[in-house]
Amino acid sequence: MNFSRIASVGIFFSFFSLIQFSCTPQKKELKEKTTTDSLVISIPTFNADSAYEYIQAQVDFGPRTPNSKAHKKCGDYLLKEMTRFGGQITVQKADLIGWDGTTLKARNIIASFNPEKTTRILLLAHWDCRPWSDHDPNPANHKKPVLGANDAASGVGVLMEIARQLQAQKTTVGIDILFVDMEDYGEPEWYEGEKTEKSWCLGSQYWAKNPHVPGYRARYGILLDMVGVPNATFPKEQHSMYYAPHVVEKVWNEATANGFDTYFVNKQGGAITDDHLPINQIIGIPTIDIIHYDENGFGDFWHTQNDTMENIDKTTLKAVGQTLLGVIYKERE
Numbered sequence: 455m456n457f458s459r460i461a462s463v464g465i466f467f468s469f470f471s472l473i474q475f476s477c478t479p480q481k482k483e484l485k486e487k488t489t490t491d492s493l494v495i496s497i498p499t500f501n502a503d504s505a506y507e508y509i510q511a512q513v514d515f516g517p518r519t520p521n522s523k524a525h526k527k528c529g530d531y532l533l534k535e536m537t538r539f540g541g542q543i544t545v546q547k548a549d550l551i552g553w554d555g556t557t558l559k560a561r562n563i564i565a566s567f568n569p570e571k572t573t574r575i576l577l578l579a580h581w582d583c584r585p586w587s588d589h590d591p592n593p594a595n596h597k598k599p600v601l602g603a604n605d606a607a608s609g610v611g612v613l614m615e616i617a618r619q620l621q622a623q624k625t626t627v628g629i630d631i632l633f634v635d636m637e638d639y640g641e642p643e644w645y646e647g648e649k650t651e652k653s654w655c656l657g658s659q660y661w662a663k664n665p666h667v668p669g670y671r672a673r674y675g676i677l678l679d680m681v682g683v684p685n686a687t688f689p690k691e692q693h694s695m696y697y698a699p700h701v702v703e704k705v706w707n708e709a710t711a712n713g714f715d716t717y718f719v720n721k722q723g724g725a726i727t728d729d730h731l732p733i734n735q736i737i738g739i740p741t742i743d744i745i746h747y748d749e750n751g752f753g754d755f756w757h758t759q760n761d762t763m764e765n766i767d768k769t770t771l772k773a774v775g776q777t778l779l780g781v782i783y784k785e786r787e
Contacts, residue, residue: 497783498619500775502768508535509603509611509682509766512581517599519585520558520639529561532581532633535614540621541565541631544666553641553653562657563633564666567620571628573787576675576739577616577778579609580637580657580729588642589757596644603763604746605756606637608682612775619779627785630672634658634729651727658729662736673785674701675741677730681774683753684767686746687716688774689723693731698740705742708780714773723747744774 511531516524537543546562563581583602587595613631620629640654641647652659681688694702709718730741746752755761 495784496623497780498623500619500772500779501615502772502775504618505611505615505771505775506766506768507611508614509607510763512607512610513601513603513763517585517601518581518583519599520552520556520560520582520636522599525582528581529563529635532563532610532614536563536565536617536631536633539565539614539617541567541617542569546661546664546666548657548660548664550636550656550660552636552639552656553645553650558636558639558656560635560657560660562635562661562666565617565631566628567617567631568624568628571626571787573785574628574630574670574672575782575785576630576632576672576733576741577613577678577782578632578634578658578675578729578733578741579613579678580606580635580655581610581633582606582635582638582657584638584757586642586644587758588644590759592759595759596642598759600638600757600759600761602638603761604682604753604765605680605761608680608766608771609678612678612681612771612778615775616778616782623783625782625785627673627782627787629782630666632661634661637729654727655729655732659732659736662732665737670737672739674698675730675733675739676701676705676778676781677728677733677741677743677745678774679728679743679745680752680756681744681746682766682770683746684765684770686767686770686773687719687721687748688744689719689721689747691723691728691743691745691747692725693728693734694742695722697730697734698742701740701742705744705777705781708784709773709777712773712776712780714777717770717773718744718777 544564584600635657733741
């Protein structure tokens, strides 16, 4: 994720509606069971310790930058774990061309749960790391790779824990977890040539044009990006509100019901170019982006050498993971 991408499409706030802050957020006790249409639904408890360990495991490989040994090892690890969790695995391999002409050996990894179900929900996060710390305060670090604990091991770790829960307790609909590659290879800040949004999100562009199942459809999609920071705030991202406002409201209402409204804030966000855009614009699946952003941007460690495990908070992981579990386990065909 890159601030220049936001600037390129324009960070802007809606002038057509006023969105109020939630003034008196209160913690509410999580309930393991809820009732919808007289049907008792059992919702698993999200294990933030487990998600944290999945994030740590990715970070331990080092920066998962394109074509690196760490990238290959981490991809193999994700395949092994998602297979162990019982997902039906599909691997998309593709040679994608970066902005600088580099051939990038990409792997999109898809794990499908309840593959026989026609009603499906898509959950996704990117698993590659930025090759350049182009926002580091030290210019000497600008061409060093980012370790990527938050961007983007955090989203992958949350989805891995959800996959583990899916193995233990099935949903009534199908779930596809997509680990998308080559999101973060867009032009660095120090590049002086022409910049384009299409240099980002290469893996999701490829998947949207070549879904793992011909004619693939999902009821909706949810993207996680940078969901591990302490005291995170997730505003209602503007592209999400344009393409899938009903999904935004579904997720934010679930978060509020579970006492997580200090994270999922009732506030209009900026328009961010991220992996949800190709899925909305190319394949036409209404997809939202859960992404941390506040008055300080993505955090002072974003795209720097400081995107490390010190910036991962289990309480935030819990808020995101438990909200997603509530959403998907309440879905009915």
